[in-house]
Amino acid sequence: MGTDEVILKTQGLGKTFKVGFWGRRVTALDGLDLEVLRGEVFGFLGPNGAGKTTTIKILMGLIYATSGTAWLFDRPIGDRDAKSRLGFLPESPYFYDYLTGGEFLRFYGHLFGLQGMVLAKRADELLELVGMTHAKDLQLRKFSKGMLQRVGIAQALINDPELVVLDEPMSGLDPVGRKEIRDLILRLKESGKTIFFSSHILHDAELLCDRVAIILKGSMVACGRVSDLVDKESTQCVEMVVANLSDEGVDHLRPLSEKIVVQASHVLVVLKGHQHVSNALDIIRSAKATLISLTPHKGSLEDLFMRQVKEPRQHAEKMR
Amino acid sequence: MRILSIAFNTFRENLRDKLLYNLLFFALLMIGSSLLLSTLTLGEWDRLILDLGLSSINFFGVLIAIFIGIGLVSKEIEKKTIFTIVSKPVPRYEFLLGKYAGLVLTLLVNTVVMVLGLLVVLYYRNVPVELVMFASLGLVFLEFLIITAVALVFSTFTSATLSAIFTLSIYVVGHLSSDLKAFGDKMGAVGKSVLIGVYYFLPNLERFNLKGEVIHHVNVSATDFIMTSAYGLSYAAFLLVLASIIFQRRDFQ
Helix, strand or coil: CCCCCEEEEEEEEEEEEEECCCCEEEEEEEEEEEEEECCCEEEEECCCCCCHHHHHHHHCCCCCCCEEEEEECCEECCCHHHHCCEEEECCCCCCCCCCEHHHHHHHHHHHCCCCHHHHHHHHHHHHHHCCCHHHCCCEHHHCCHHHHHHHHHHHHCCCCCCEEEEECCCCCCCHHHHHHHHHHHHHHHHCCCEEEEEECCHHHHHHHCCEEEEEECCEEEEEEEHHHHHHHHCCCEEEEEEECCCHHHHHHHHHHEEEEEEECCEEEEEECCHHHHHHHHHHHHHCCCEEEEEEEECCCHHHHHHHHHHHHHHHHHHHC | CHHHHHHHHHHHHHHCCHHHHHHHHHHHHHHHHHHHHHHHCCCCHHHHHHHHHHHHHHHHHHHHHHHHHCHHHHHHHHCCCHHHHHCCCCCHHHHHHHHHHHHHHHHHHHHHHHHHHHHHHHHHCCCCCCHHHHHHHHHHHHHHHHHHHHHHHHHCCCCHHHHHHHHHHHHHHHHCHHHHHHHHHCCCHHHHHHHHHHHHHCCCHHHHCCHHHHHCCCCCCHHHHHHHHHHHHHHHHHHHHHHHHHHHHCCCC
């Protein structure tokens, strides 16, 4: 769990791009304030085009912010010392495909001044960590997407960084690949590293993150612990499927439920809250009906996300 | 250290590129073909071998410099491989110098192979080898340094195709720049100052051409050679600084 030391911070960070022949200005990021604490897994969430990659590129020194400031380890962006404590995996990474897995890691090691036996040992350890020992002498052009992602993470860890920044590490991977990346992130967290990753796959974020920030059209719309965001924002409901329920039984259940759908012999009942479950069960029992299933629906990050995405749209429509 | 790692990585990239071997193959074929052509000529065959050999080395070297040089940086940006380098503690100018050094190393190895090919042909036909030929090869290599740097400058801010067109134009105009000056002398005051300005701004690549001297066995003075070398090196250095400044300011989308 995180301490209170802030190792990544942005203040009013903004970026406008000029596009097209006439240099029309497009705002990709607008006044973003963000703080990431040491030791936490921080999810940076938002739909495609929300400004996630733009933020990460500014933090990595690939593009320059047009307004605001950002710090890594209390140092301004681009600082050599801060960069040497950082690991980065870009979105759908392309690497030097003429290199073999081993050559690839040794090259990045050289950039940090690692050499000889120390580097060879480090490269072997990392290949083992990401389960790629078999690909040491295989050229990257022959790698699958999942293999590239894993060797990419190994590359990001070559300098044993304190902060690991991953841009969409799970996108384009199959469920097995995603699980492997998730396990890897948790292992990194256990070894005391701070992980900042962007994603639009909310399920993964929910499983992994201590805290998340949701951005939309370049601005932050929510930030906090996953449990706080989800509990505060969503009401829980319970779904029941009942067989052979008489019309009378349906009438009894109606006051307790939000919605009742009758389909042939089955009835779908959505209860208003879990406090009504035992009453509903009594009614079903006395009506001699059969309970087929009972599913509590917990609020998820996805509900919150969808609401956040929809709200500004509805707002915009009202304005019109 | 970091510059060297990037240079060796670039060298390795070039060595694993088929384009390089195709160009090298044709260069050696051209040099070798002078043997065949020389049997068709009467008397002057040593000139023909020297002329064709030096021209082939020059031409194919420039092709390698342009066609690998233009992709040197733009390919890294297009393929996003640069993201993982710039986010490491590597200043942008070091990346640029590393890429440049890698291609220069590639060109050096290629030039050595082509020169060996030429020496074999000369030895086979008993043509005496003079010092001025090596002076000429040295200056040809300096021309490669400049062309590579020109390609690098364009490669930092535009696409590979446009870089190729611009670099080729600079190469052609660079060889004709003394004509620009002569033309300017015949024009009015404004036209003259513009053309003289362009003449001084563009690299005067004809200065690196000693083929006439080699063929006609004319020696080049050491002062001339040193002055031309100093000119070539400072011009290349100027281009590298220019490329670094452009590269430092740009966003990698």
